[in-house]
Amino acid sequence: MKKILILFLIFLPLNGACYCQVSSCDSLYKRIPVVRYSPKDFLAIVNDAFIHSPEYLDICIKAKDTLFVQYRFGKSHVYRRKFFDINKIDTQLFFSEDSLFIVSIKNEAFGYPELPIYSIYGVKKCGGYLYGLTWGKRELYSFSDLLKTRYGSIDKFREIYLNDVRDNLSLMGDEYNGIALYPNDKRGMQSFLEKDYVIYERYNPTDTVGVLNRFVSLVSTYTLLKEKQKDLLENKIIERVRYNHTMNIEKKEIKHYIPSEIILYGADVTVLLSNVLTESQYEVVYSALQNCNSYRRDAIFGLHLFRSPKNIWDDGDYATSYEDRLKETANNLLNHVK
Structure with a gap:
């Protein structure tokens, strides 16, 4: 009886540790990186995002509830499934696809980091990457075909992207750009x-x-x-x-x-x-x-x-x-x- 009691005391903390670990893993179901488009080395940025991404979407499951926690600009914001339903964003993509990432072509929510950027996603398939729209029919395209589908033409995409760059340069004093137009001293x-x-x-x-x-x-x-x-x-x-x-x-x-x-x-x-x-x-x-x-x-x-x-x-x-x-x-x- 004494030996059984000693064994019970030994294994009790181990069982507790395992329980905590499993519980922690269950709460975080999946982490999806967010990749900002850059005309230079975009594919390298995508590859790096699967190792470490400064922006990401966490899918957390607790009991019967699912939380989507968006991390941007050093801040986090929680969304519930209802938000995605209202905005017609297909969240099943986040669960069904492996090696999935979200693409931000431009800063759609400049100055409002709590707003989502879930319009375009990418998946790793057949040794490369294909892209789709979160409100589409899960059709996948090459990057150039995705731009044509999303913006109508490559020229229109180029115009929107360059305008966004210009606007950001004119607002370089904004805290989310990380560059100050005027000195703080x-x-x-x-x-x-x-x-x-x-x-x-x-x-x-x-x-x-x-x-x-x-x-x-x-x-x-x-x-x-x-x-x-x-x-x-x-x-x-x-x-x-x-x-x-x-x-x-x-x-x-x-x-x-x-x-x-x-x-x-x-x-x-x-x-x-x-x-x-x-x-x-x-x-x-x-x-x-x-x-x-x-x-x-x-x-x-x-x-x-x-x-x-x-x-x-x-x-x-x-x-x-x-x-x-x-x-x-x-x-x-x-x-x-x-």
């Missing part, structure tokens, strides 16, 4: 604000030529302006500002929480940009100016040149609005720049 922030047209407008509002030159110069850094375009843009901005002033239209302030507004002397000049620039020029410039709006706010709060209360009993005349912070930053910064 305080010297870089100071340099940016010293040249900024909004800061200069708050510092010297009577120098309309100086403000306008700074704005047009900034636009010119993102697209090549023809001489006639430059003249027309300047004239339209001057007309709009004068009209607003003459009609006593309420002056708009720069709102740090509305980066979509491109404001000059209280007038929204976004429409003027679209009237003068070509469609491709406007898309690049508008995205870049939105980025400037966001970075301006970050730089103002980063440098902290505006006055803030020392404590709750300090009832001095300190900056309370973003507009006040703009003015105080402009005065404190540009008074030292000669």
Whole structure:
């Protein structure tokens, strides 16, 4: 009896370890890599994804429930089967196919990492790869035929892909690109604000030529302006500002929480940009100016040149609005720049 008890005590932790291991394996049914298309060494990227993929979809089964856990940009998001049913995504593919991977041709969910990218999948077959659509009839194609089926033609795919690359380049300050368009150090922030047209407008509002030159110069850094375009843009901005002033239209302030507004002397000049620039020029410039709006706010709060209360009993005349912070930053910064 004593020997039986000793054997029972020895095997008890082993049985417990095995149970935990099996339970853990059962919860993770399958891991499917997500591969982002690249025109260079795409097949090598696919091969590497089966070894290690920074993005993937985990299929987890617990009791009677199935969870799809998407891992993107260092964050995870859980989807249940109902989501895939509503969006007509054939999840049976994920269970029935081996050596399956998801393909992201472009960043369909730019700025929204919680959105799915399940449109195209690939499978390893016959020593190579074939591709299909998650809402299709499970037909498999070569990569070029898949692009024709998905986009209509190779030329249309090329157009969509190049536009996506261009848009991403114009938004390189976005946190999900991993590249900053502007430096985060305080010297870089100071340099940016010293040249900024909004800061200069708050510092010297009577120098309309100086403000306008700074704005047009900034636009010119993102697209090549023809001489006639430059003249027309300047004239339209001057007309709009004068009209607003003459009609006593309420002056708009720069709102740090509305980066979509491109404001000059209280007038929204976004429409003027679209009237003068070509469609491709406007898309690049508008995205870049939105980025400037966001970075301006970050730089103002980063440098902290505006006055803030020392404590709750300090009832001095300190900056309370973003507009006040703009003015105080402009005065404190540009008074030292000669």
